[in-house]
Amino acid sequence: MEFFADTADVEAIRELGEAGLIDGVTTNPTLVAKTGRDFLSVIGEICAITEGPVSAEVASTDFTGMVAEGERLADIAGNVVIKLPLTLDGLKACAHFRRVGIRTNVTLCFSAAQAILAAKAGASYVSPFIGRMDDINLDGVALIRDIRRIFDNYGFETKLLAASIRSPNHVTRSALAGADVATCPPTVIKSLVAHPLTEKGLHGFLSDWKRSGQSIV
Numbered sequence: 001m002e003f004f005a006d007t008a009d010v011e012a013i014r015e016l017g018e019a020g021l022i023d024g025v026t027t028n029p030t031l032v033a034k035t036g037r038d039f040l041s042v043i044g045e046i047c048a049i050t051e052g053p054v055s056a057e058v059a060s061t062d063f064t065g066m067v068a069e070g071e072r073l074a075d076i077a078g079n080v081v082i083k084l085p086l087t088l089d090g091l092k093a094c095a096h097f098r099r100v101g102i103r104t105n106v107t108l109c110f111s112a113a114q115a116i117l118a119a120k121a122g123a124s125y126v127s128p129f130i131g132r133m134d135d136i137n138l139d140g141v142a143l144i145r146d147i148r149r150i151f152d153n154y155g156f157e158t159k160l161l162a163a164s165i166r167s168p169n170h171v172t173r174s175a176l177a178g179a180d181v182a183t184c185p186p187t188v189i190k191s192l193v194a195h196p197l198t199e200k201g202l203h204g205f206l207s208d209w210k211r212s213g214q215s216i217v
């Protein structure tokens, strides 16, 4: 399973990248607005410090506007993936970018039927928002499981990207359900490492080591 950082915070991405914890980055207009920075330059900076794909979302809702914005974003760097909303115009733009060889991430997916459409339009990634589904008492992980089965049934190559992840539990359950990628806020990625028994065990080893009076170097 690949991990993407779901953030536009350059410093957080740098830290996770240096620790070898991420394979790519996803952003959205809300995350970019939170930084208070210029969209194009923040995406440029993220692309420069990230080897893997960086999703950058269009703001237009019509086909022509999405294509113009997507082309501008794709010009920033070779690792930009154009994020498009799961609407008719978004799917049309997705098919267009597929034809010209530009990767896409079709976002705001909340049903298996929508995911099929994204795959048929040639999306590189489709992003079901599992946390937002759980928020309204739907089962986000069950959607991941359904999409996985459908994609495998038909050999769709679109990568299944579990988005709107809120907890380590979401990550584990998405992995079990067959997601190719989990995009998580940096806080969630960091929290994956923590376990009370790891901390307790380390504390015990260190105090026994100290008592032994030895040193390694």
Ligand code: G3P
Binding pocket: 006, 026, 027, 028, 129, 131, 132, 163, 164, 165, 183
């Ligand atoms: O980038 C899409 C997604 O991960 C949004 O998450 O927490 O705003 O539902 P959230």
